[in-house]
Structure formats: structure tokens, C-alpha cells
Amino acid sequence: MHNTHQIADLPSLRKQKILLLLERDGKVMASELVDHFAVSQDTIRRDLGELANAGLLQRVHGGALPRPKDTGKDYFTRVSETNEIKMHLARLAASRAQDGQIVLFDSGTTTLQIAQSLPRNLTLTAVTSSPLIAVALAEHPHITVILAGGQLNPATMSATGHEAVRLIQGIKADLLFTGVCALHPQIGISSLHYNEVAVKQAMLDSASHVVAVTLADKLGASEPFVVAPCTRIHTLITEQSVAPGSVESYQQMGIEVVQADD
Secondary structure (H helix, E strand, O other): OOOOHHHOOOHHHHHHHHHHHHHHHOOEEHHHHHHHHOOOHHHHHHHHHHHHHOOOOEEEOOEEEOOOOOOOOOHHHHHHOOOHHHHHHHHHHHOOOOOOOEEEEOOOHHHHHHHHHOOOOOOEEEEEOOHHHHHHHHOOOOEEEEEOOOEEEOOOOEEEOHHHHHHHHOOOEOEEEEEOOEEEOOOEEEEOOHHHHHHHHHHHHHEOOEEEEOOHHHEOOOOOEEEEOHHHOOEEEEEOOOOOOOOHHHHHOOOEEEEEOO
């Protein structure tokens, strides 16, 4: 970024420029914006906060990301929208499943696509708290499906509560496929929904190997409710086009990072 002193004291123009930089780069860092506009950290922090409150970007530690494209959309709307990148990531994840395994499927549209991407000849036992994932897996002739029950969360279309947690705690799985609302090197895995935290934690505790699948805009982001540290993930599958430096911190934790070819 290059210094732009002439607009440093014009807040409205500065915020417009921040949005343009965000659109161009896919991410903005507060420290770089301070240098770019020759203003204080407090000024940039205030600008980012005002833009976030207006719903124009998503605040993350040290900067900001674009608002997720599915913000405000219900589960079925998100399921119906085709995303070629997400489908490609789902196929990469599905290739990790092996015959004879016990596999946990977390809730979410990404894990639903993973379930739909499994080979038809694969033989395994699948455990999930998502009725829609259970239905998708039931179409596979060689997959035994165990559905955890409990109170249904309409936002995620998954079961929550003590019943679901107890069932998952009683299973020792070989593999967990999990989508993530947000993943931050320091904050960890976090969720937008409090009532799904316990189920996600139980799944992480019950799996020998955890595969997390996420688009680039979830990296470096955070949501209100922390699930677990990043080190609970063994393999992270994400897209090739990520902001510079987005994956190195996860690799330094010993996480295998797989970036899909564009």
C-alpha cells in the first residue's frame, strides 16, 4: 500500500477507499491502513468499526474481511446456491474417507456437500447431528447412518442438546469432517451459534483425525462463541486464492494445509 496523505482527514472518502482496497485485495490489515492513510490506529479502528456496524465488512483480529456472501440467508437458501469452489473443496475432503471407517459429519452446507461427494462404492459408518446429511448419506448403498437426536436448531438444521452430545461422546470415530464458521490462529475455531458449541466440541473429542473445510473468507475471522483451538484440526482444506500469509500460521501449528487448484 502507498501513502495517501491527501485524504487522511476526510473520513467519508477514507472509508470509501478502505472498501475499494477490501474489494481489490480481499482483506485489509489495520497496520497497513495506518501507513496508507497516515492516520492513527484509533482512527482506523473507528473507521473499521463504523463500516462493520453498517454491514459493509467483517471485523477480524488485526483488520477486516468482506462480509460473507450468505449473511442473512437461511440454511435452505444457502444449500440451493451452487458454489463451484465449495463443491471442489468438498470433493477433495470426500477423497479422505476410507472403507471401514467410522466418520463424523458436522452440520453445515459444506459438510452436506462432502456427504454428497462420497464415492458410491464406499463402505463406512457415518454419524451426524444433521437430518439432511443423514438423508443424503442414506442414499449410499454401503453406508450405515447413525443420526444424533435432540432439539433442532433451525439456523443450522442440526440437533443440539444433551442427547446429541451423549451419543457422540459414546463413539470413537476415525475421521471428522467439519465446516467452520470462522478460524483464527489465536482465537481458534468459533461459531455464530452458542447451542451448537457443545456438539462440535464432542465431535472434536471423539475423532482421531479432523478435516476442516472452509472458504478463504473464513480464515482469520472470528465469531462470538469459541469452540476449540486451531490445533484440534489436523487437515485444513481451503481454496488456492487466499490473502498472502493466510495459511502459514496454521502450517506452523503442525496443521496440514491443502489448497485446491483454481
